[in-house]
Amino acid sequence: MKSFRKVLTAGLAMAMLAGCSSGGSSSSGGSSSGSTAAAASGAGSAVTVAIDADLNTMDYEYATDGNSFIMQSMCIGGLTQLDKDAQAQPDLAESWDVSEDGLTYTFHLRDGIKWSNGEPVTAADFVYGWQRLVSPDLASEYNFIVSTIGVVNADEVIAGTKDLSELGVEATDDKTFVVHLSQPCGFLLPLMAFPSFFPLNQAFYESEGANFAQSTSDLLYCGPYTMTDWQTGNQYTFTKNPDYWDADNITVENVTFKFLQDTQSAMLEYQSGNIDVVKLASEQVDAYKDAEGFTTRLQGYAWRLDYNFDNTTLQNKDLREAISKAIDRTAIAENVLKDGSVAAEGFIPKEFAYGPDGKDYRETAGNLIVENVEEAQAAYEKAKEALGGDVTVTLLFEDSEACKAVAENLQQQLQTNLPGITVNLDSKPKKTRLELMQNHDYEIGLTRWGPDYADPQTYLDLFKSDRAGYTGSYSNEEYNALMNKAETGEDAANAEARWADLIAAEKMLLDDYAMCPVYQNGGAMMINPKVTGIEFHNAGVDSYRHLTKAE
Numbered sequence: 266m267k268s269f270r271k272v273l274t275a276g277l278a279m280a281m282l283a284g285c286s287s288g289g290s291s292s293s294g295g296s297s298s299g300s301t302a303a304a305a306s307g308a309g310s311a312v313t314v315a316i317d318a319d320l321n322t323m324d325y326e327y328a329t330d331g332n333s334f335i336m337q338s339m340c341i342g343g344l345t346q347l348d349k350d351a352q353a354q355p356d357l358a359e360s361w362d363v364s365e366d367g368l369t370y371t372f373h374l375r376d377g378i379k380w381s382n383g384e385p386v387t388a389a390d391f392v393y394g395w396q397r398l399v400s401p402d403l404a405s406e407y408n409f410i411v412s413t414i415g416v417v418n419a420d421e422v423i424a425g426t427k428d429l430s431e432l433g434v435e436a437t438d439d440k441t442f443v444v445h446l447s448q449p450c451g452f453l454l455p456l457m458a459f460p461s462f463f464p465l466n467q468a469f470y471e472s473e474g475a476n477f478a479q480s481t482s483d484l485l486y487c488g489p490y491t492m493t494d495w496q497t498g499n500q501y502t503f504t505k506n507p508d509y510w511d512a513d514n515i516t517v518e519n520v521t522f523k524f525l526q527d528t529q530s531a532m533l534e535y536q537s538g539n540i541d542v543v544k545l546a547s548e549q550v551d552a553y554k555d556a557e558g559f560t561t562r563l564q565g566y567a568w569r570l571d572y573n574f575d576n577t578t579l580q581n582k583d584l585r586e587a588i589s590k591a592i593d594r595t596a597i598a599e600n601v602l603k604d605g606s607v608a609a610e611g612f613i614p615k616e617f618a619y620g621p622d623g624k625d626y627r628e629t630a631g632n633l634i635v636e637n638v639e640e641a642q643a644a645y646e647k648a649k650e651a652l653g654g655d656v657t658v659t660l661l662f663e664d665s666e667a668c669k670a671v672a673e674n675l676q677q678q679l680q681t682n683l684p685g686i687t688v689n690l691d692s693k694p695k696k697t698r699l700e701l702m703q704n705h706d707y708e709i710g711l712t713r714w715g716p717d718y719a720d721p722q723t724y725l726d727l728f729k730s731d732r733a734g735y736t737g738s739y740s741n742e743e744y745n746a747l748m749n750k751a752e753t754g755e756d757a758a759n760a761e762a763r764w765a766d767l768i769a770a771e772k773m774l775l776d777d778y779a780m781c782p783v784y785q786n787g788g789a790m791m792i793n794p795k796v797t798g799i800e801f802h803n804a805g806v807d808s809y810r811h812l813t814k815a816e
Contacts, residue, residue: 310516310517310518310519310814310816311517311518311519311520311521311814312517312519312520312521312541312542312793312796312809312812312814313520313521313522313523313539313540313541313542314520314521314522314523314540314541314542314543314809315522315523315525315531315534315535315540315542315543315544316332316522316523316524316525317524317525317526317528317531317544317665317666317667318330318332318524318663318665318695319332319497319498319524319694319695319696320332320333320336320497320501320522320524321333321695321696321699322478323336323337323478323484323492324477324478325337325341325460325461325463325478326394326397326398326403326405326407326461326463326465327403327405327406327407328407328460328461329406329407329699330695330699331566331715331806331807332522333460334459334460334806335522335806335807335808335809336492336501336503336522337460337463338458338460338488338806338808338810339488339489339490339492339503339520339809339810340484340486340488340489340490340491340492340503340506341460341463341464341486341487341488342356342357342378342386342463342464342487342488342489342509343356343357343457343458343459343460343462343463344356344357344358344361344372344391344442344457344458344462345358345454345455345457345458346458346808346810347455347458347800347802347805347806347808348800349800351455351719351802351803351804351805352455353454353455353457353458355375356458357374357375357378357386357464357487357510358372358373358374358375358442358457359373359374359375360372360373361373361454366449367446367449367450368445368446368447368448368449369443369444369445369446370443370444370446370453371441371442371443371444372388372391372441372442372443372444372457373440373441374386374387374388374439374440374441374442375510376440377510378487378510379487379508380466380469380485380486380487381485381486381487381491381506381508382466382469382485384466384469384485385439386464386466386487387436387439387440388436388437388438388439388440388441388442389436389439389467390464390465390466390467391434391436391442391462391464392434392435392436392442393464393465393466393467393470394462394463394464394465395411395416395432395434395462396422396429396430396432396434397465397470398410398411398461398462399411399419399422399423399429399432400422400429401422401423401424401425404734405461405734406703406734406736407461408423408733408734409423409726409732409733409734409735410456410459410461410462410717411423411432412732412733412734413450413722413723413726414446414450414452414453414456415446415447415448415449415450415753416432416433416434416444416445416446416447417432417433417445417446417447418431418432418433419432419433419733420732420733421733423733423734424733433445433446433447447753448752448753448757448758449758451720452718452719452720455718455719455804455805456717456718456805458805458806459717459718459805459806460806464487466485469485480495481493481494481495486506487506487509488506488509488810489505489506489509489511489512489515489810489811490503490504490505490506490509490515490520490810491503491504491506492504493519494521498524499523499524500521500522500523500524501521501522502519502520502521502522503519503520503521503522504518504519505517505518505519514811515810515811516798516811516812516813516814517812517813517814520809520812523540525540525543526664526665526666527666528543528544528545528546528549528666529546529549531543531544532545532549532553532791535791535793541792541793541795541796541814542790542791542792542793542796542799543790543791544604544788544789544790545604545789545790545791546666546667546670547601547602547603547604547667547670548603549789550603550604550789551603553791554789556791557794558791558792558793558794559789559790559791560789560790560791560792561604561605561787561788561789561790562605562787562788562790562801563605563606563607563615563616563785563786563787563788563803564715564785564786564787564788564801564803565614565617565715565716565785565786565802565803565804566614566713566714566715566785566786567609567612567613567614567713567714567724567782567784567785567786568609568671568711568712568713568782568783568784568785568786569609569612569711569712569713569714569780569781569782569783570588570660570675570709570710570711570712570780570781570783571702571709571710571712571780572585572708572709572738572739572779572780572781573705573707573708573709573710573738574738574739574740575705575738576708578652578656578658578708579658579708579709581648581651581652582777582778583644583645583647583648583651584644584645584648584652584656585778585781586640586641586644586778587641587642587644587645587648587683588641588679588683588709588778588781589634589635589641589778589781590635590636590637590638590640590641590644591636591638591641591642591645591678591679591682591683592636592675592678592679592781592783593636593678594608594609594634594636594782594783594784595608596674596678597671597674597675597783597784598784598787601670601671601674602667602670602671602784602787603789604667604787604788604789605787605788605789606784606785606786606787607784607785607787608634608784608785609634609782609783609784609785610627610631610632610633610634610782611627611630611631611632611633611634611771611775611782612633612724612725612771612774612775612780612782613626613627613630613721613724613725613771614627614716614785614803615627615628615785616803617716617719617803617804618719618720618721618804619719620764621760621761621764626721626767626768629764629768630768630771630772633771633772633775634775634782638682641682641683642682642683642684645683645685645686649685655685655686655687656685656686656687657686657687657688657689658686658687658688658689658708658709659688659689659690659691659707659708659709660672660675660676660688660689660690660691660708660709660710660711661691661693661698661701661702661707661708661709661710661711662690662691662692662693662698662710662711663692663693663694663695663698663711664692664693664694664695665695668692668711669692671711671783671784672690672692672711673690675688675711675783676688676690691707698710698712703736705738711783713786714727716803716804716805717804717805718804718805719803719804721767721768721771722751722752722767723804724771725748725767725770725771725774726748728741728744728774728779728780729744729745729748730745731745731749739779739780741773741774741777741779743773744770744773744774744777744779747766747769747770747773748766748770750766751763751766751767751770788801793814795814795815795816796812796813796814797812797813797814797815798811798812798813799812
């Protein structure tokens, strides 16, 4: 067994020192940053964060969206947590060991960790939480992530051909949680900070029944905060948890996420001192780009158009090619969004994953997007011949200001560059949009994926139709075979060969116009200069756990 105890202790000490010495950057602060003095600074303070999409669910084994994951990670703990550099650090597990063959991870839980009802957090809580995640009865959209890391029997349990008890996880005692893999997984440790892998107290969950995660009193907490206010469509408040193992280094007493779709109203609240963090709409960027507190970031979120392949019209490849080639992505990023977003060059975003040679994936894979109006129109003419005339499609999008602006621009571009096509717009709240797409009750959907770990597989698995729990409508057996070769087959243990397979798989998807990449999300924000410690992660969940606020 390779022990990580000494390495992690040294790494954690370095992270703490880095946190103490960091400057005023909005992304400063390590996962265990601060000292007793730092904790005293800002004690009793409050931070309010404006969000432009409402909370969907606090059920962390059922959630699929970023805002829900952010709030869940505020009040529930994982085996690990991510530091400001997205590296795994101890959380509820104080250490772990990995077998020499990389197939067994043994996590050692801390002494004294407990749920908000006073009961201890045990290894059995992790076993039960993971079993519920893959349960066919729950049918979580995120059940695939257990297969992704290669947990023994995950596919069979998800498919219902093996019992939950046969999932490759076990509690050898109250403080020891063991994960058995069918193949090594180099990104497992950072994923242990992801909410889908959080623990669940079986007795509490079963006593709650259908009420679980429906209000502040229908959850148990074991993270840095507890959820103390839940006003659907308005705001959600998290209050420091004095029983959290690292409570001495939690410096902000209350963190509130306030739902404000209107960015003008949100900015007025910011200027009045009522909000500390707010996203800017494109039309606000020029007005505030020189103001103190303005910041931009390039996120891992990649926005695309998804097609419902149950729809016979959208099964026409020429139509999908026409749509892709008719879109000026740079215009959308620079003229519509203006928030640091960039035009998509493929399905996988840039500055996100790096290959065995250390190069950015996108640099190696190249720009796979072709924008050419003449070719788009030629493809549309072929589509019309096959489909019997001009096409009418409906574009589904969520009702945020940014999505509305992008959807309207896409409508204008497509109807201008493909004369005769009609693009109807259908705006829905994010929760509704997600449900419609999951149920294949749409035609074209403007959607995004936030990567769960820093590897192209987190994107490419979305279109792998033979994986357990797949809910999409696209199917390509050649693509499935290539991905299986990379993930579990002959190339799985060869880093260079696996990387080449992933690059080829992405190209296969784009050659088939399986989806239409549009842009990689930027983020223009105003952050109160007194607030530091927000940890932005291109892969995984952005963290507001370690905020500090100067007096």
